[in-house]
Amino acid sequence: MLRQGNSAIRRDAGRVAMAVAALVLAAGLASAVQAENFTTAAEVKPILTATKANWVALREYEGQDLLYFTQLMSWRCGLSEARYAVNGAAPAVWPLGDCQDGTAQPNAILPDSQIYATLNLGSVAEVTVTLIYDDGSEDSATFPRAAILMP
Numbered sequence: 013m014l015r016q017g018n019s020a021i022r023r024d025a026g027r028v029a030m031a032v033a034a035l036v037l038a039a040g041l042a043s044a045v046q047a048e049n050f051t052t053a054a055e056v057k058p059i060l061t062a063t064k065a066n067w068v069a070l071r072e073y074e075g076q077d078l079l080y081f082t083q084l085m086s087w088r089c090g091l092s093e094a095r096y097a098v099n100g101a102a103p104a105v106w107p108l109g110d111c112q113d114g115t116a117q118p119n120a121i122l123p124d125s126q127i128y129a130t131l132n133l134g135s136v137a138e139v140t141v142t143l144i145y146d147d148g149s150e151d152s153a154t155f156p157r158a159a160i161l162m163p
Contacts, residue, residue: 049089051111051118053145056090060143064153067141068096070160077131079139081106085121093144096129099137 050056060067069080084094089111095103109125111118121127139160142152 049118050087051089051113053090053147053149056087057145057149057151060084060087061151064151065155065159067143067153068139068155068160069162070136070139070157071128071162072133075133077133077136079129079131079136080127081129082121082127084141084143085109085125085127086119089119090146091143092146095142095144097140098131099135100140103140103142 050059063083066083067081068084069082071078071080079096079098081094081096084091084106085108088094088108091108094106094108096106097103106129107126109122112120112122136157138154138156140152140154142150144150
């Protein structure tokens with residue numbers, strides 16, 4: 013049942029990702045020529061900056077906290093690394109996976125991709141995420157539980 017839920021989340025994330033891309037292009041934050049495949053820092057940074065509040069999401073499910081990285085996975089091409097720290101602990105590297113270069117959808121999330129971390133129920137008070145782009149630049153944000161908790 014959880015697998016089916018992950019498929020729905022991936023499908024919805026793809027739709028959201030495409031809608032965000034369309035909005036970014038329409039707003040003139042990236043040119044259509046420059047942002048053809050969304051595989052470089054120059055192409056994904058405007059999108060990830062505009063959607064920073066959605067980098068991660070938290071869900072209470074079957075007695076656990078599930079920390080989702082779906083948004084970051086959707087725009088992972090252009091990132092060289094993503095780190096996260098829960099409750100001020102030492103940062104861990106999130107496994108972004110490879111881009112599907114040479115395909116129509118290089119940022120596609122494959123069915124066997126890890127999209128969430130499993131933690132003890134109620135244990136996540138805050139999450140800090142640091143992105144390292146392929147151009148060497150970095151961005152980070154800290155999210156309190158209430159800001160990322162899904163209904």
